[in-house]
Amino acid sequence: MMASVFQNFQPLAAIATTPTGAQILQPLCQTTGATLWVPNSLSTLEQVAVYNGSLKDHIASLWPNHRALVFCLAAGAVVRLIAPLLTDKSSDPAVVVVDQGGGFVISLCSGHQGGADQLTRLIAAQLDSTPILTGAAADNGLPGVDVLGIPFGWYRGEGDWTRVSAVVARGEIVQVIQEAGSTLWQAHLRDGHPFYFGFPEDSATTESESISPKARIWISPTHQQFASGSDLPNVQWYPRVLWLGIGCERGTSKQLIEMAIRQTCQRYGLSENAIAGIATIDLKADEVGIVQLCQERHWPLHTFPAEVLRSVTVPNPSDVVAAEVGTASVAEAAALYSAQELNVSKLFGNVGQKATLSEQPLLVPKQIVKSANQVGAVTVAIAQSPVEYTGRIGKLLLVGIGPGNLDQITPAAKTAISSADAVIGYSLYINLIASLRRPGQIIEALPITQETQRAKRAIELAEWGLTVAVVSSGDCGIYGMAGLVLEELRSRGWDGKTPQVQVFPGITALQAAASRVGAPLMHDFCAISLSDLLTPWPVIEKRLEASAAADFVTALYNPRSRNRTEQIAIAQRIFLKHRKPDTPVAIVVSAYREDEKITLTTLDKMLEIPIDMLTMVLIGNQTTDVHQDWMITPRGYRV
Ligand code: SAH
Numbered sequence: 026m027m028a029s030v031f032q033n034f035q036p037l038a039a040i041a042t043t044p045t046g047a048q049i050l051q052p053l054c055q056t057t058g059a060t061l062w063v064p065n066s067l068s069t070l071e072q073v074a075v076y077n078g079s080l081k082d083h084i085a086s087l088w089p090n091h092r093a094l095v096f097c098l099a100a101g102a103v104v105r106l107i108a109p110l111l112t113d114k115s116s117d118p119a120v121v122v123v124d125q126g127g128g129f130v131i132s133l134c135s136g137h138q139g140g141a142d143q144l145t146r147l148i149a150a151q152l153d154s155t156p157i158l159t160g161a162a163a164d165n166g167l168p169g170v171d172v173l174g175i176p177f178g179w180y181r182g183e184g185d186w187t188r189v190s191a192v193v194a195r196g197e198i199v200q201v202i203q204e205a206g207s208t209l210w211q212a213h214l215r216d217g218h219p220f221y222f223g224f225p226e227d228s229a230t231t232e233s234e235s236i237s238p239k240a241r242i243w244i245s246p247t248h249q250q251f252a253s254g255s256d257l258p259n260v261q262w263y264p265r266v267l268w269l270g271i272g273c274e275r276g277t278s279k280q281l282i283e284m285a286i287r288q289t290c291q292r293y294g295l296s297e298n299a300i301a302g303i304a305t306i307d308l309k310a311d312e313v314g315i316v317q318l319c320q321e322r323h324w325p326l327h328t329f330p331a332e333v334l335r336s337v338t339v340p341n342p343s344d345v346v347a348a349e350v351g352t353a354s355v356a357e358a359a360a361l362y363s364a365q366e367l368n369v370s371k372l373f374g375n376v377g378q379k380a381t382l383s384e385q386p387l388l389v390p391k392q393i394v395k396s397a398n399q400v401g402a403v404t405v406a407i408a409q410s411p412v413e414y415t416g417r418i419g420k421l422l423l424v425g426i427g428p429g430n431l432d433q434i435t436p437a438a439k440t441a442i443s444s445a446d447a448v449i450g451y452s453l454y455i456n457l458i459a460s461l462r463r464p465g466q467i468i469e470a471l472p473i474t475q476e477t478q479r480a481k482r483a484i485e486l487a488e489w490g491l492t493v494a495v496v497s498s499g500d501c502g503i504y505g506m507a508g509l510v511l512e513e514l515r516s517r518g519w520d521g522k523t524p525q526v527q528v529f530p531g532i533t534a535l536q537a538a539a540s541r542v543g544a545p546l547m548h549d550f551c552a553i554s555l556s557d558l559l560t561p562w563p564v565i566e567k568r569l570e571a572s573a574a575a576d577f578v579t580a581l582y583n584p585r586s587r588n589r590t591e592q593i594a595i596a597q598r599i600f601l602k603h604r605k606p607d608t609p610v611a612i613v614v615s616a617y618r619e620d621e622k623i624t625l626t627t628l629d630k631m632l633e634i635p636i637d638m639l640t641m642v643l644i645g646n647q648t649t650d651v652h653q654d655w656m657i658t659p660r661g662y663r664v
Pocket residue numbers: 428429497498499500501502503504505532533534535537538581582583584613614615616617618637638639640641642
């Protein structure tokens with residue numbers, strides 16, 4: 026199965042010219058679903074595609090129809106190969122070079138908009154090698170100005186992107202005027218970032234120091250007219266917040282609807298790039314002009330029954346319309362309803378936004394557009410949603426990060442974390458993976474007790490369209506977040522597909538602890554959590570009895586907390602009924618973490634050793650023995 030984290034880079038091609046190169050790229054091609062191209066001389070290798078003729082010609086043929094090219098070849102050679110093909114950083118594919126030793130991955134070209142920086146991070150995580158990013162944004166710990174809005178589906182608009190990026194790279198002040206869309210990105214900037222939110226004129230009265238920005242970023246549905254001689258470089262992002270309510274006569278042409286939208290947007294200074302979608306009455310769900318236009322422009326079409334539209338208060342109701350379709354407004358009501366519907370959560374904190382529904386319900390009241398040479402008539406109204414439509418299908422990556430040390434996390438899990446737009450988890454674990462985070466990522470650390478809130482928050486962000494990594498220590502499916510997230514999805518009537526879910530296994534605490542003392546889990550074993558927060562104690566006690574009686578090696582999770590001290594003593598008593606007092610017991614605190622502590626003891630003495638919530642208790646079976654410092658459970662029972 027292709028790892029979904031690489032989906033954004035398909036089609037992806039890999040190119041190697043030596044057997045070593047092919048060997049390095051092969052596993053990567055397996056996970057990414059990429060084709061591995063090799064010259065004729067390597068045609069005996071398995072799972073490769075062979076190109077004939079010159080590599081130069083072959084690259085030229087791959088260039089226009091691939092999102093990404095990964096080479097295992099000298100960087101200089103790659104530069105010469107791609108030089109004649111380069112056109113523009115907004116359209117060239119991502120070019121990544123892996124060195125012949127497999128130790129380094131270089132983002133060579135199209136780092137931001139082409140995603141090569143991101144692809145480089147993902148490949149480096151897969152190959153366990155060092156990513157080399159030479160762009161200024163990668164180095165200054167800030168998201169690139171030209172990729173800022175990508176997670177939220179914003180449209181990259183006009184402006185001098187190169188100059189604005191250069192101002193950020195120099196650390197000079199950049200004014201951000203955000204009138205729409207999520208401000209989540211603002212909350213996750215590093216300290217000392219160069220962005221200034223607001224208007225310097227406002228600050229002059231309150232702050233003694235006057236602020237003079239060197240560049241400006243507009244985030245708005247309004248099309249900005251950048252003054253031509255201005256020294257200040259400007260760029261514009263368009264969050265998709267505009268819902269267009271459309272009403273039309275049956276059979277109205279697509280051209281007329283398109284014209285009506287264009288004229289209305291122009292008249293009100295709004296950009297068509299900020300359009301989220303079209304809303305109308307359900308009677309129009311099959312209106313050919315509307316349906317075709319939505320398909321062409323990738324606009325979702327929301328339709329509502331007359332009863333729903335009737336419930337919306339609008340500025341310009343019409344008796345004629347009411348008599349005809351059963352609601353006094355189609356365009357205004359549908360626009361307002363859609364804009365409100367997408368308000369998935371109040372949690373997004375959209376500060377600094379001019380138009381919220383309550384203050385300014387409708388940006389554009391209904392406009393009627395007709396044309397002398399087109400049949401039909403169109404009514405257009407526009408409402409602004411407080412939350413943008415991302416146009417993306419969200420993903421939930423449920424990731425186990427292992428016991429603590431970064432060596433103990435799988436490359437797949439690392440890749441998942443660096444691919445995510447947002448990372449959610451308990452603060453301790455978020456800190457453990459700090460080095461995997463990338464600039465601009467939304468990081469939400471929540472206290473340990475708030476697992477359900479964490480699950481809900483992750484789902485909310487994913488339903489909105491983000492790729493969200495939910496991290497658990499150890500394995501996320503063993504007393505971890507995976508179950509909580511899936512349970513919550515189920516209770517919301519999830520269809521199993523949207524948002525997409527992928528689970529990344531991790532080394533669980535019982536494996537980590539076992540590895541530090543030898544081979545205690547060699548035979549049949551049981552994991553039992555002593556926490557009665559979510560499980561009634563009688564159930565736990567029954568399992569302890571059963572495991573002890575059946576001679577399972579037993580791993581106790583959550584053995585003792587500050588307020589829950591009795592359970593471990595009861596567990597000991599139960600095991601003593603079935604096993605010898607000198608049965609070996611391993612007590613491992615914080616396996617693979619800085620404060621790791623390992624003690625080998627026996628069943629009768631185990632309570633003399635400090636045991637807390639970061640401890641794993643492993644109780645041997647009848648045949649488990651200790652040799653030197655090693656706990657060994659034989660592979661089979663000897664008679
Ligand atoms: N999902 C985790 C378990 C979460 S329950 C996993 O698969 O490992 C939390 C319990 O796991 C702790 O109370 C402790 O008993 C155990 N635990 C987690 N990490 C540990 C570590 N590094 N060392 C020892 N025990 C650990």
